[in-house]
Amino acid sequence: MWMDDFRGIYYIVLKDMKTYYLKPPAISWGIVFPVAWILAFYLRNPRSFEDLVPGLIAMTILFSTTAAEAVVINFELRLGSLERLLLSPISLSAVLLGKVLGGAIFGLIMSTIITIGSVVVLGLYPNLFYLILIIIPSLLAFSSLGALLCVLVREVFEAQTLLNLPRFLMIFLCGVIRPVSSMPAALEYIAYGMPLTYTINGLWQSFSASPGTMILIDAMALMGFFILFIFPATKLLYRKFE
Amino acid sequence: MEVVLKEIVIHVSHLTKFYGRLLALDHIDFDVKEGEIFGFLGPNGAGKTTTIRLLTGLSKPTDGNASILGFDINTEITEVKKRVGVVPEFSNLYDELSALDNLLFVAQLYGVPRLARRKKAEDLLKTFGLFERKDSPFRMFSHGMKRALTIAAALIHDPKIVFLDEPTVGLDVVAARSLRNLIGNLRQQGVTLFITTHYLEEADILCDRIAILVKGRIVKIDTPKALKAATEEESVIEFSFAELSSTLIHDISDKLPEAKLVVMDYNKVRIHGGMPGKIYDNVCQLIREKGIEIQSVNSIRPTLEDAFIKITGLSPTVMSIEKGGK
Ligand SMILES: Nc1ncnc2c1ncn2[C@@H]1O[C@H](COP(=O)(O)OP(=O)(O)O)[C@@H](O)[C@H]1O
Ligand SMILES: [Mg+2]
Numbered sequence A: 001m002w003m004d005d006f007r008g009i010y011y012i013v014l015k016d017m018k019t020y021y022l023k024p025p026a027i028s029w030g031i032v033f034p035v036a037w038i039l040a041f042y043l044r045n046p047r048s049f050e051d052l053v054p055g056l057i058a059m060t061i062l063f064s065t066t067a068a069e070a071v072v073i074n075f076e077l078r079l080g081s082l083e084r085l086l087l088s089p090i091s092l093s094a095v096l097l098g099k100v101l102g103g104a105i106f107g108l109i110m111s112t113i114i115t116i117g118s119v120v121v122l123g124l125y126p127n128l129f130y131l132i133l134i135i136i137p138s139l140l141a142f143s144s145l146g147a148l149l150c151v152l153v154r155e156v157f158e159a160q161t162l163l164n165l166p167r168f169l170m171i172f173l174c175g176v177i178r179p180v181s182s183m184p185a186a187l188e189y190i191a192y193g194m195p196l197t198y199t200i201n202g203l204w205q206s207f208s209a210s211p212g213t214m215i216l217i218d219a220m221a222l223m224g225f226f227i228l229f230i231f232p233a234t235k236l237l238y239r240k241f242e
Numbered sequence B: 001m002e003v004v005l006k007e008i009v010i011h012v013s014h015l016t017k018f019y020g021r022l023l024a025l026d027h028i029d030f031d032v033k034e035g036e037i038f039g040f041l042g043p044n045g046a047g048k049t050t051t052i053r054l055l056t057g058l059s060k061p062t063d064g065n066a067s068i069l070g071f072d073i074n075t076e077i078t079e080v081k082k083r084v085g086v087v088p089e090f091s092n093l094y095d096e097l098s099a100l101d102n103l104l105f106v107a108q109l110y111g112v113p114r115l116a117r118r119k120k121a122e123d124l125l126k127t128f129g130l131f132e133r134k135d136s137p138f139r140m141f142s143h144g145m146k147r148a149l150t151i152a153a154a155l156i157h158d159p160k161i162v163f164l165d166e167p168t169v170g171l172d173v174v175a176a177r178s179l180r181n182l183i184g185n186l187r188q189q190g191v192t193l194f195i196t197t198h199y200l201e202e203a204d205i206l207c208d209r210i211a212i213l214v215k216g217r218i219v220k221i222d223t224p225k226a227l228k229a230a231t232e233e234e235s236v237i238e239f240s241f242a243e244l245s246s247t248l249i250h251d252i253s254d255k256l257p258e259a260k261l262v263v264m265d266y267n268k269v270r271i272h273g274g275m276p277g278k279i280y281d282n283v284c285q286l287i288r289e290k291g292i293e294i295q296s297v298n299s300i301r302p303t304l305e306d307a308f309i310k311i312t313g314l315s316p317t318v319m320s321i322e323k324g325g326k
Helices: A002-021 A024-044 A049-065 A069-079 A081-087 A092-122 A128-152 A156-173 A185-192 A195-207 A214-239 B048-055 B077-083 B099-109 B114-127 B143-155 B173-189 B200-206 B224-232 B246-255 B276-290 B304-312
Strands: B008-019 B022-033 B037-041 B063-068 B084-087 B161-165 B192-197 B209-214 B217-222 B236-241 B260-263 B268-272 B294-299
Touching: A002 A024, A002 A069, A002 A092, A002 B099, A024 A049, A024 A092, A049 A092, A049 A128, A049 A156, A049 A195, A069 A081, A069 A092, A069 A128, A069 A156, A081 A092, A092 A128, A092 A214, A128 A156, A128 A195, A128 A214, A156 A185, A156 A195, A195 A214, B008 B048, B008 B192, B022 B048, B022 B063, B022 B192, B022 B217, B037 B200, B048 B063, B048 B161, B048 B192, B077 B084, B084 B143, B099 B114, B099 B143, B114 B143, B143 B161, B143 B173, B173 B192, B173 B200, B192 B200, B200 B304, B209 B224, B209 B304, B217 B224, B217 B304, B224 B304, B236 B276, B246 B260, B246 B268, B246 B276, B268 B304, B276 B294
Parallel strands: B037 B192, B037 B209, B084 B161, B161 B192
Antiparallel strands: B008 B022, B008 B063, B209 B217, B236 B268, B236 B294, B260 B268
16 A cells, blocks of 8 residues: 555656656746846845845745646646546545655755755855755645645636745745844744745755754754645545545 | 356445535445446436446445445455546546556556556557557547547556446547447456446447436346336337427327326427327327327337336436536
8 A cells, every 4th residue: 555655656746747847837937937036136236145045045945846736736636637646546645745746856956956056156165964954844845835725726827826925925024035033023923934934044054154053943843834734735635535 | 048156346235425415326226247337327417427436436425335346445445446447537638648658657556567567558559549649649639539548548457347437428429339349349358347328329239237327316227128128018109290289298198198108309209108009099189189280100119218218207308418408
C-alpha cells in the first residue's frame, strides 16, 4: 500500500512537471514576475541591492510553487483526470501530496536558479545549510497553502483569483520590501501570522555575517504552516469524493 | 445440459446511496459471475454511474455493501482497484499527452513493470486500431477514437473485471458498432464486463444478463432472451393515427380494459395484451365514430423494448432522452 502511494506520488510529480510546470506560463509567472517586481522597486528607490535578495528569493518561492496549482488541481478536477488518478490503487492523500510536491519541486528549481544567480552576480556568501533549512519548509508551506485554496473552489479562474490574495497580501506585509519591524504594531502581528514573514526572516539570517539560532524557529513555524494547510486541504478533497 | 459452476466475482447487497436527501440507489442486490457480460440498463438518472462509482471506490455507499473478487469495497478498496479497470462515462485521459504516453502513464500508476509497460501499451494500441496514431495527442482524436483509447487505458494492467459506463454514448452508428465488436472480443480474454447503457439494443446485443434499473431500484434481472420471452405470449399491435388526442387515448383504454396502452410517439400507440381481433375491431369502430384516420397498423414482434415497457411501465422515449435533455 505504501509502495503504491510512493510510486503514485513519483509519477504524478513527473507527469505534472512535464505537462504543466516546465512550460512558459509557469516559468514566467514563477520567476519573471518576482524579478520584475524587485527590479521595479529597486529602480524607484535605489539602495543596496543586496538588501532585496531575501525578498526576491522569498517571492520566487511563493510565486513558483503556486504558479500551476490551479491547473494541476482545479483543471484536472474539472476534466475528471484527477478522478482518473483515483481509479488507480493510489490513495487520495497521496494524489494531493503528489500535486503539492510537484509545486514544491518546481519552486525548488526556480528558487535555486534565482539564489545562485544573485549570489554569483552580487558576490554574496550565504550559509548554505541555513538556506536549505529555510527554503525546503517554505516550499512545502506555500505549496500546501496553494492546494488548500484550490480545493476550496471549483473553477480554475476562481482558484487563480483566490491565490492572488495571499500572494499580494504577503508581498506587502511580510517584509519583502520593508522590514516587518518598521511597520505599525498591528500590522506586525498580522505579519507574524503569515508564512512568508518566517521565510524572509530565515533568509536574512542565512545571508547575514553572524547568523543566530532563531532560524530554527522560523523553520519550525514554516513546517507548522505546512501541516496546518495540508490536513484541511486533504479533508476538503476527500469531501468531493464522498 | 452441461452445468458450469462459475464463481461470483461481484456480489452486491443492499447497496444504497443518498446524495443529501436524494436517494440515488435504493438497496440494490445483484451478483455477477466470472466471464459474464452483465448489463445495467436504465434511463438517465437511474443510478448507473452511481453504482459504478461506488463499486470502484470513487464514492462511498450510505448503506449496504459489495465485494469484488472477494474484497470488500468499504475496507479493501485498494485491492479492488488493482484488479479492476474502469472506462468512465466521459473520456478523461490527458489532452496534451500522446496516445502512447497516456497509456504509459496509466501503466505507471498501476505499477505495471517497466519492461512490460511499453509492449502492453503498443499491443493495446494495435488491438484498438490506434497504433498508427500512437504519437498524436489525445485532443486530436475523434470521439470514437477517444472512447477506444479510454477502453485501452482501462485494460493496461490486465484487470479481471472491467466497468464500462455508457461506452458508446454519443458515437455515430458505425463507430458504435466497431466499438461494440471490440468490447465483445474482450469476452474471449476471460474478462468479466459490467456495462451500463441506456440503449436497449446495445444491452440486447452485448449482454449475457441485464439488470433493469429505474429510479435507483433494480426491477428485473434476467437474460435478454428470457426478458423477451416474457412478452412473447402477448400480442402487441401498433396503430399510427393522423392525430392523437388524450381523449382518444382515454376512449381506447375504456373500451379495452384488459389491454395496456403505451404512447410511443406523437401519433403512435402500442396496445399490449388482449385478443388481437377484438382490439382491432374495437379501435377501428372507435376511429370511424370519431372520423379519425388510421395511417398504419402493425403487429409487433416482441423486442427488448417491449419487454422493457412491460417490466418498467415506462415509455421507451425516456430512454432516448440524452443528458441535458437533448
Ligand atoms: N455528485 C452528485 N451529487 C448529487 N446528486 C447526484 C450526484 N451524482 C448523481 N446524482 C444524482 O443521482 C441520480 C443518479 O445519477 P447517475 O448515477 O448519474 O444516473 P445515470 O448514470 O443512470 O444516468 C440522479 O438523480 C443524479 O442527479
Ligand atoms: Mg451515467
